[in-house]
Amino acid sequence: MLSFDQAHAWLLARANVLADSETLPLLAAAGRVLASPVIAGLDVPPHDNSAMDGYALCTAQQTAAMPVSQRVPAGTVPQPLVSGSVARIFTGAPIPPGADAVLMQEVASVQENGLVGFSQSAQAGQNIRRRGEEIHSGQQILAAGKVLTAADIGLAASVGLQQLTVWRRLRVAVFFTGDELVEPGQSLAAGQIYNSNRYWLLPALASLGCEVQDLGIIADSLAATREALRAAASQADVIMTCGGVSVGEEDHVKAAVEAEGTLDLWKVAMKPGKPLAYGKIGQADFIGLPGNPVSGFITFQVLARAFLQQRAHVPVSSLLPQGHYPADFDWTRPDAKRSEFLRVRRVEQGGVWSLQLYPQQGSGVLMSCAWADGLVCLAPGQTVAKGELLAYLPLVV
Secondary structure (H helix, E strand, O other), rough: OHHHHHHHHHHOOOOOOOOOEEEEEEOOOOOOOEEEOOEOOOOOOOOOOEEEOOOEEEEHOOOOOOOOEEEEEOOOOOOOOOOOEEEOOOOEEEOOOOOOOEEEEEHEEHHHHHHHHOOOOOOOOOOOOOOOOOOOOOOOOEEOOEEEOOHHHHEEEEEEOOEEEEEEEHHHHHEOOOOOEEEEOOOOOOEEOOOOOHHHHHHHHHHOOEEEEEEEOOOHHHHHHHHHHHHHOOOOOOEEEOOOOOOOOOOOHHHHHHHEEEEEEEEEEOOOOOOOEEEOOEEEEEEEEOOOHHHHHHHHHHHHHHHHHHHHHOOOOOOOOOOEEEEOOOOOOOOOOEEEEEEEEEEEEEEEEEEEEOOOOOOOOOOHHHOOOOEEEEOOOOOOOOOOOOOOOOOOO
16 A cells, blocks of 8 residues: 555656647636746836826926926827926826926926926935836746736736747546446436536646546446547546446446556555556556545545646645644544545634534545535544644645
8 A cells, every 4th residue: 555645756756747838819828837938028117107197307406386398198208308397297108308206296286377386305216117127128027837827917918928838738538437427417216326526526627727528427338438548548638537446347447447558556545535546548647536526536636636737837736734723623533554634624713713624524425525625634543632733734626
């Protein structure tokens, strides 16, 4: 049986990154992974400009009352400042040659004769945004490997870029096996269950930016399973299933993967979880998650997600805790051999945060994952006493 850490490292060692990139318009690039650094080809701001609405002047020539010689809205080209005058200026407008400060309009008063007086003296450089003070030409503004946010897209636009080169999306094909599975909306016959795994796995993959190919429910036969694997391998980078990798007579995934490619099947010392399969079918990776909903969900969260992220050039989300909180529960029945991932939720009472435990931690209780906002990882044999500080791992799928 592999330890959790061994399985995590083993998978990451086989997560080969994509080699294909594509160039997209800016508005199509949000959420994608940047394939090459972005270098600014101009200064931002492109010229000295006013930080606010007011009056541009030469500080050495300021007097008690000064005439207005020109009006400078944003987007216009000013004339040189007439000696002894001010220019009415607006936010973002270029500073007229000869001016070295802007006084905001709140400290100005327009007199009946049209002259402008000020209640304070200007200081050189006041309220002026200098050319290139935010970005200078030749500066790297976005690093390769960054997942592009809305702000990143705006930043690229601010230096005049129309498109960005990103890594293509990871293609993940998914199918499910089991004649007992029924889609929501259909009536359940005796012995049937709804295919809940499909409805958490597909959104989880989409949240990682994967291009998901849903092959649906495959009949419980070796021939049908082999055909599904061949179809998936021809169009996907990764194939994923839930369940069907054990040695039961009706579990055909294991035999089908071995017939079409290669398969490694392990027991991982984690709870919930334990059975996990990895293999190759042609150039496609195969990952077989446990079939129990909670086991599959947690295994995806703490093992498969990192594999998919690394393949897609996405920074791998580590299992580092986000804070330590006192337990609002006792855990007196630890598993002596396996790491345990307990479903917990942060709660605040009287200004104090603590971790509550979902009362049913069974591998079939998907309600525990919907209720929880995080996990606690316990080492084999570890007990918990109420009030003990525990590392909190947020759920992110």
